[in-house]
Amino acid sequence: MKRVRPLVVVIAAVALAALGATAASADPPPAAPGTISHGFLADRGVLSAIDHPDATTVPATPNGQAGTAITGINDRGQVLGAYEGPDRVIRHFVRDRKGRFTAIEDPPGGSEVDEYVDINNRGEIVGFYNDDQGVTTTGFLRSGRGRFVDINVPGSQVTGPLKINDRRQVVGIYVDAAGAVHGFLWDRGDFAAIDVPGAAATTVLGIDNRGRMVGSYIDAQGAYHGFLRDRDGDITAIPEAPGADPASGGTQPASLNERGQIVGLAYDAQGGSRGFLFERGRFRMIDGPGATYTRALDINNRAQIIGDYGTKPPVAAHGSTAEQPH
Numbered sequence: 498m499k500r501v502r503p504l505v506v507v508i509a510a511v512a513l514a515a516l517g518a519t520a521a522s523a524d525p526p527p528a529a530p531g532t533i534s535h536g537f538l539a540d541r542g543v544l545s546a547i548d549h550p551d552a553t554t555v556p557a558t559p560n561g562q563a564g565t566a567i568t569g570i571n572d573r574g575q576v577l578g579a580y581e582g583p584d585r586v587i588r589h590f591v592r593d594r595k596g597r598f599t600a601i602e603d604p605p606g607g608s609e610v611d612e613y614v615d616i617n618n619r620g621e622i623v624g625f626y627n628d629d630q631g632v633t634t635t636g637f638l639r640s641g642r643g644r645f646v647d648i649n650v651p652g653s654q655v656t657g658p659l660k661i662n663d664r665r666q667v668v669g670i671y672v673d674a675a676g677a678v679h680g681f682l683w684d685r686g687d688f689a690a691i692d693v694p695g696a697a698a699t700t701v702l703g704i705d706n707r708g709r710m711v712g713s714y715i716d717a718q719g720a721y722h723g724f725l726r727d728r729d730g731d732i733t734a735i736p737e738a739p740g741a742d743p744a745s746g747g748t749q750p751a752s753l754n755e756r757g758q759i760v761g762l763a764y765d766a767q768g769g770s771r772g773f774l775f776e777r778g779r780f781r782m783i784d785g786p787g788a789t790y791t792r793a794l795d796i797n798n799r800a801q802i803i804g805d806y807g808t809k810p811p812v813a814a815h816g817s818t819a820e821q822p823h
Contacts, residue, residue, distance in 0.1 A: 523702055523713075523751045523761065525807075527768035528790045530560040532807030536567030536578050537785055539793075539802040544785065547803075549580035549590065549598060556810060557585055563810075569615035569622075569660075569795050570803040577616040589613045604637055605645060613639070615660045615795065623648070623658040623667050633657045638667060650681055650688050658683070660703045660752065660795075668701040668710055680712055693724055693732055701726075702761070703752035703795075711735075711750035711759055721747030723761065738763035738773045738780050750775070752795040760793040760802050772804050 533554050536547035549565045556563045562581075569577035574594030581587050589601040604611045604624065610631045613624040620641035625633050636648035636658035648667060650656045655672040667683040668691070680691035680701030692699045696714035703711045708728035713721055720743035723735035738748045738761075746764025753759045759775040763782075772783030772793030785791045785806025793804040 523749050523792060523794060525792070526746065526764055526770040526790045529807050530562060531556060532562055532789055533810050534562055534564035534566050534805050534807050535785060536565045536805050537803065538576065539783060547576065547592065551582050552580035553583045554810065566805050567803045570797050570801060571616050571618045572797045572799060573618060574801070575616060576803055577613055577622065591616065617661045618663050621661055621665065623661045625657045636669065648683050662704050662706045664706055666704055668704045670700045691726065702750060705753050705755055707755065709753060711753050713747065713749040720744055721749065723748040723750045735775065739782060740765050740771060742766040751793065754796050754798045754800070756798065758796055758800060760796045762792045774802065
């Protein structure tokens with residue numbers, strides 16, 4: 498159990514604020530502060546909200562965020578997430594396919610803003626430690642039995658694991674000693690840097706059991722683009738999603754499944770984002786009801802998609818002790 502700053506910090510993919518990075522790794526867009534966060538599950542075209550029953554729906558401040566965040570799903574239908582309670586404490590959980598919530602203990606020896614971000618079919622979870630300012634430092638893997646393994650790229654300032662597959666391969670983002678941003682693959686203790694040729698920065702956001710990866714990179718002009726990398730290292734650009742603005746974060750694929758379906762989010766020039774499913778060369782956009790932003794963050798092999806979206810709270814609800822209906 499821990500006290501933290503706004504929930505928006507907890508649902509950031511990797512917090513790199515101290516390095517001046519923006520929209521670097523499927524982070525919440527500028528529209529997120531001041532909203533109520535709702536998790537969602539999209540199954541066969543039907544989007545259902547996932548709100549923890551104990552989550553507050555009243556942001557502590559006008560720029561705060563309250564509610565529930567969802568970051569990962571496996572083929573068993575287990576969903577990984579976090580919520581902020583009325584006491585302003587952030588708690589992590591796993592929700593099973595029947596809708597039952599189980600609390601997860603905080604990582605050992607960390608700070609008040611550590612994060613769990615993905616879960617595989619073996620119940621293994623990856624995440625990262627953040628310092629007291631909310632900036633990511635190193636990562637970890639939590640086994641199905643609750644044991645922790647450190648994940649830290651040698652010589653890095655920041656290591657942020659983001660996804661894990663069933664072969665226990667982990668991908669994410671790291672920042673080297675010179676401040677350059679790279680993607681990485683961790684495979685049972687061995688690291689490999691993943692960089693798009695010519696890119697100013699690369700992040701790897703997803704990996705499937707075949708070793709295919711998706712992510713985003715920043716070009717020499719500062720524009721963001723999405724990519725798919727096959728197991729041989731060949732990289733294919735992903736087209737820009739409808740409404741995506743490359744200067745504001747662009748199209749960022751966050752996950753893929755064995756069927757080649759890719760989900761992610763498209764940042765727009767107005768500070769918001771829309772989720773997407775990219776399949777067979779076509780985009781299907783995903784929007785939460787009444788949302789100021791939507792993020793699609795993971796997809797399993799049953800084509801179930803999870804993520805979160807933000808809605809504006811009732812007028813004058815900030816900091817109120819009165820709870821709004823769930």
